[in-house]
Amino acid sequence: MRTVVIGSGSWGTALAQVLQDNHQKVMVYGVAENEVNDINENHKNSKYFGDVELNPELKATTDIECVKGADIVLLAVPTIAIDPICHQINDLLEKKTIIINVSKGFHPETNERMSQVIRRCIDEDKLSSVVSLIGPSHAEEVVIRLLTTIDAISLKNEDALTVQNLFSNQYLRIYTGNDEIGSELGVAIKNVMAIASGILSGLGYQDNTRAALITRGLQEMIRYGVHFGGQQKTFMGLTGIGDLIVTCTSVHSRNFEAGYQIGKENSVENFFKNNTKTVEGVRTAKIVHRVATENGIDMPICEEVYQILYNGKLPSDCAQDLMIRDLKKEF
Structure with a gap:
């Protein structure tokens, strides 16, 4: 062939x-x-x-x-x-x-x-x-x-x-x-989570925080994917948790790198002014925000990334706001 x-x-x-x-x-x-x-x-x-x-x-x-x-x-x-x-x-x-x-x-x-x-x-x-x-x-x-x-x-x-x-x-x-739906949604949304992971690293947070981010980020991916017809088990595989881990932890990830710069400076301004690379999570964050809002899907991490990228919210404020959300059961 x-x-x-x-x-x-x-x-x-x-x-x-x-x-x-x-x-x-x-x-x-x-x-x-x-x-x-x-x-x-x-x-x-x-x-x-x-x-x-x-x-x-x-x-x-x-x-x-x-x-x-x-x-x-x-x-x-x-x-x-x-x-x-x-x-x-x-x-x-x-x-x-x-x-x-x-x-x-x-x-x-x-x-x-x-x-x-x-x-x-x-x-x-x-x-x-x-x-x-x-x-x-x-x-x-x-x-x-x-x-x-x-x-x-x-x-x-x-x-x-x-x-x-x-x-x-x-x-x-x-x-x-x-599972075309679940797989494609998983590998798309994890780019937003990778930006969040980079932001937290740039702010100085370490392993405990990243573990929490990946775990709760996976729940958001599942919530979004299942809503649109994806299979929950897909998110336990390579296009779900697998891609999420590698993108949220690697210096090779453009999304993580972008987030790290934003977190390090506690501002998105210089990133948008100087970035020349394709960072898919930036566009994805905007789309996920719009679709999740229209469909009533709870996506707190994606929402905070959107607020940083498009409304200029300080990354440090977003991290704290995630921590003081209403307390609830994990599942």
Whole structure:
């Protein structure tokens, strides 16, 4: 099978290398010529991975026509770009294709999950299914072949199994699942929790606080996910607690890093003034706030992150306000 990876960033490059390591036919498509040339000529993606040596057989291109004839297209672009890139490749697809999504979040205007966006934008006669390849993973670790496990989630089990077999090897283990709603909501909302975790660390709070944040954050994820049809057991797996832990505790996490800066300065001002990276949790916090409010879902941690990001509330005040909420039973 021939796979095209859309996106020459960190995750797209790392996953393309997995396929190359597995002796699969794969091509990376990117719009940044310097990244594409770096992969082709130097066998590196220096912007994201420094001097890490990539599989020398890995190839990249700036020609979107490479999508033609592909059996699988993997979308490794920010959530905000999924809609336009799907419209772009729709005219190039020549047969029913498996579309793999690795982005974690929502459409910024419609609130759709990524699988919903893809099904809306890709013609039915060109789409075999959507497979979400998601879970606790940092590209920086996968690219140097550290042991990692993630999920291939799809409503079409046959395609999930295809993706599982293509990507699994001695350092990357893929499990399959079909709870698309729970899995996609879990990996999206955990980005908001990662911002909260970073904020608390920046404020100087340590292990006790982070444990509380992760535990109570998981309850919010479950509450939100089950409300919209997700299965509670999903949140006990890789796309729930697994992704929540790795994102709330790792310096590789952009969401944690953003939160840490905000907490360190006890202000969001400089973050918005200077940030140049995609921090999915910022947009997700706004969407979750709106949807939770409309549906009467209690999301106190997400609410405080929203207040910090969009209403300028001091992070230190938010931390204290969470502690003095009305006392209640845990479950």
